[in-house]
Amino acid sequence: MLAPVPLPKAYRLLNHGPTVLVSSAHCGVRNVMAAAWNMGLNYEPALVSVVIDKATLTRELIEASGKFALNVPSRRTAAQTLAVGRVSGRDVDTTKYADKFAAYGLNTFTGTDPQLPLVEDCVGWLECTLVPEPRNQERYDLFIGEVAAAWADSRVFANGHWTYDADTPEELQTLHYVAGGTFLTVGAAFEIAPTATR
């Protein structure tokens, strides 16, 4: 079900504006957080951007390791997405849980990089190498990554396109954060006929 996405099409995993889970690791410490502020930035090389607050453990791990992954969650992990957006990895009770993944019941796997955890039950994944831009990181909390590998769940993404329609199981819909614990999900796709545009 997990199929590779060609790098010049990787931006399409973010193009419709889903909230993502940012996963990272360094020297045995792993973490995951939610980020609504993300977007594509370039086709080739495939660049993406994401805002990572200074207070986060994720930021420390990304700056130390030089890499991160963006995971596109679906409704299956909506509660966990909300939770990991609210609680810092620094505040996990490590006497009870190994890390934030374990604390919120998120399972992981790896793609091409054995050091970088990817989150199960998502519908898209982008492994990224940090493109260091110190001024952006310091002034705007803005991080840029070059996509090194990408995958999507072939039940909802095929031939470079999301394939959501009225028959797509609700649990596979991506999450679009409003505020206050509320998400919007995507509805069915609709196409503009070429003749409709002058």
Place this chain on the structure above:
Amino acid sequence: MLAPVPLPKAYRLLNHGPTVLVSSAHCGVRNVMAAAWNMGLNYEPALVSVVIDKATLTRELIEASGKFALNVPSRRTAAQTLAVGRVSGRDVDTTKYADKFAAYGLNTFTGTDPQLPLVEDCVGWLECTLVPEPRNQERYDLFIGEVAAAWADSRVFANGHWTYDADTPEELQTLHYVAGGTFLTVGAAFEIAPTATR
């Protein structure tokens, strides 16, 4: 129906990932283009970011005027949103049309800035002052704006939240671009109960 949005909440107009229309003007020349690559960047001051390709007339107008507006279109103007994302303002037949707004039948109004056109039949509007970042603009086509004023259609945005539900008219749904002339629209909101997060 058009209600002001407090500036620290302006990012919420973009938070769920809609494609926007970027409008701009300078010395009597006006233009509009579509941009799926946009995101919130800060709460206070309210900052947003958007990617504007070097080839665009919009970019020339923004760099000359130091301002732009992000308009959040709905399904009412989906065909126009697609069209203005495909055709450059430089290629409008000015023997027939005054500008790209006229060429694609988009009406405009103004908010606080009499020089900055806003697009009718959208559901959100952000008037922005360019925050010049020459390296970002040149290297990544990345533009940052400080939101000077914002409004939303009170039928779908109230108290700082999008209010989409099963009863929202389809024509007021925001547009989330897939590719190849296909958009996703937002479905109904769903809320995660506080007890669902550990």
